[in-house]
Amino acid sequence: MSSIFEGFLSTSEIQEAFSERNFLDAMLRFEASLARAQARAGLIPEAAAQSIIGTCKVELFDVAKIVRESGRAGSVAIPLVKSLKETVGLFNKEAARFVHFGATSQDVIDTALVLVTRHALALIEADVRKALAALLVLAGRHAADPVLARTLMQPASVTSFGLKCAGWAAPLVRSLQRLRLSSANALSLQLGGAVGTLAEMKDRGPQVIALMAADLKLKAPLFCWHTQRDEWVALGCELGLLVGSLGKIARDISLMGQYEVGEVAEPSEAGRGGSTAMLHKRNPVACMVALAASVRAPQRVAALLAAMPQEHERALGNWQAELAEWPGLLTAAHGSARAMAHALPGLQVDTQRMRANLDAVRAALPPQAAEEWFSPALAQHAAGLARAQVQALTELHTSLTHKP
Structure with a gap:
C-alpha cells in the first residue's frame, strides 16, 4: 500500500502489517480458527478440521492472483475461500465442503482487519x-x-x-x-448476524464464537x-x-x-x-x-x-x-x-x-x-x-x- 509519495511519511512495519500477504494470512487464521472451534463444538469432523487448519498457510496460495480476482468478485474473501476449498480438496475431498462453514465474507474480512x-x-x-x-x-x-x-x-x-x-x-x-x-x-470477533449464517450451526453458534474469540484473543461480541x-x-x-x-x-x-x-x-x-x-x-x-x-x-x-x-x-x-x-x-x-x-x-x-x-x-x-x-x-x-x-x-x- 506504499507509494513514492507516502512511503517516507510512514514506516516499513506498518506497511508490512497491511500488506496483501499479511492480510490474507490473517484471513486464513480466521478460517483455521473457525474450523478448530467447529470441530470442538461437534459441528464438523475432526479430520476435516485438521485438513483445513493444515492448509491455512499463506505460502500455499497465489496472493497476487487472489487480489486480482477480488475486483471482479467484489470481495477478496470470495476468491480466497474458493482457492482454500480447492486446495483442501486436493488432500481431503470430504473436508472441502466444511471450509468457511456458517461464515460470511464480511466475517472473515472484518476479523482479519481486527487482527491486523x-x-x-x-x-x-x-x-x-x-x-x-x-x-x-x-x-x-x-x-x-x-x-x-x-x-x-x-x-x-x-x-x-x-x-x-x-x-x-x-x-x-x-x-x-x-x-x-x-x-x-x-x-x-465478527461471525454470523441477521443474514442467518449462524443458523447453520444450530444452537452451537455462541459456543463457536466463544471458542474462536479465545483462540484469536479477541473480544466475543454480544451482537454481530x-x-x-x-x-x-x-x-x-x-x-x-x-x-x-x-x-x-x-x-x-x-x-x-x-x-x-x-x-x-x-x-x-x-x-x-x-x-x-x-x-x-x-x-x-x-x-x-x-x-x-x-x-x-x-x-x-x-x-x-x-x-x-x-x-x-x-x-x-x-x-x-x-x-x-x-x-x-x-x-x-x-x-x-x-x-x-x-x-x-x-x-x-x-x-x-x-x-x-x-x-x-x-x-x-x-x-x-x-x-x-x-x-x-x-x-x-x-x-x-x-x-x-x-x-x-x-x-x-x-x-x-x-x-x-
Whole structure:
C-alpha cells in the first residue's frame, strides 16, 4: 500500500502489517480458527478440521492472483475461500465442503482487519510511549528553564519550557488511556448476524464464537457488528485525536526551531533534513511527517463517520469505503508516532537562546508591563507547575505500563 509519495511519511512495519500477504494470512487464521472451534463444538469432523487448519498457510496460495480476482468478485474473501476449498480438496475431498462453514465474507474480512489492526496498534503504542517518556524527561530537566509563552503567534509572558513539555505530554497520556478502552471494545470477533449464517450451526453458534474469540484473543461480541460500526469507528476517532496531539507537538517544535527563534532543534543526523540546493539547511523532517499526518488523518476519520449509516444487515458500498480508509488512518498514526519518537529523545534545547528571546521582549516593553508579565515569580510558578505535572503524568504513565 506504499507509494513514492507516502512511503517516507510512514514506516516499513506498518506497511508490512497491511500488506496483501499479511492480510490474507490473517484471513486464513480466521478460517483455521473457525474450523478448530467447529470441530470442538461437534459441528464438523475432526479430520476435516485438521485438513483445513493444515492448509491455512499463506505460502500455499497465489496472493497476487487472489487480489486480482477480488475486483471482479467484489470481495477478496470470495476468491480466497474458493482457492482454500480447492486446495483442501486436493488432500481431503470430504473436508472441502466444511471450509468457511456458517461464515460470511464480511466475517472473515472484518476479523482479519481486527487482527491486523491489533498489531498496528501495538506498533503505535510503543512509539507513543517512547515519545511520552522523552517528553517527561525533558519536562523534568527543564522545569526551571524560562521560555517565552506565545499567544496568537505573539510574545505573551514567561513560562517554563518544562511546563510546555508537560503540556505536550498530557494529551498523549490521555490518548493511551482512551485507546486502551476503545481497543478493548472494538477488537472483536465478527461471525454470523441477521443474514442467518449462524443458523447453520444450530444452537452451537455462541459456543463457536466463544471458542474462536479465545483462540484469536479477541473480544466475543454480544451482537454481530456487520452494520453496527460505532465501537469500531470510535477507535478510529481516538486515532484521529492522537494524530492531532502529535501534530500539535510538531507544530510547536517547528515554530520554536525556526532560525529566527532558534530555541529547539531536531536531532542532528547525517543525511536527514538536508536540501538539494541550500546545503546550510536543516529541515525538521520529523515535524514534517507528523504535520502531514495531522492533515491527512481527519479526512480518514470523516470517511469512517460518513460510512456509518449502513443498509439493514449488510452494507452496499459504505462498508467497502470504510475498509479502504482504515489502513491509511493507521499508517498516518504510526508515521506520526514514529517521527516524534525519533525526534523527542534527542531534541536539542538551547536554554540560552530562550532566555535571550525573553530578555529582548522584556527590554522592549514599558517597565510596568515587563514587571507584570515577565517577573521571576511567574517563572518560578511555572516551574512548580511543571514539576507537579511531571509527577502526576509519570504516575499515570506507569499505571498504564503495568496494567494488563
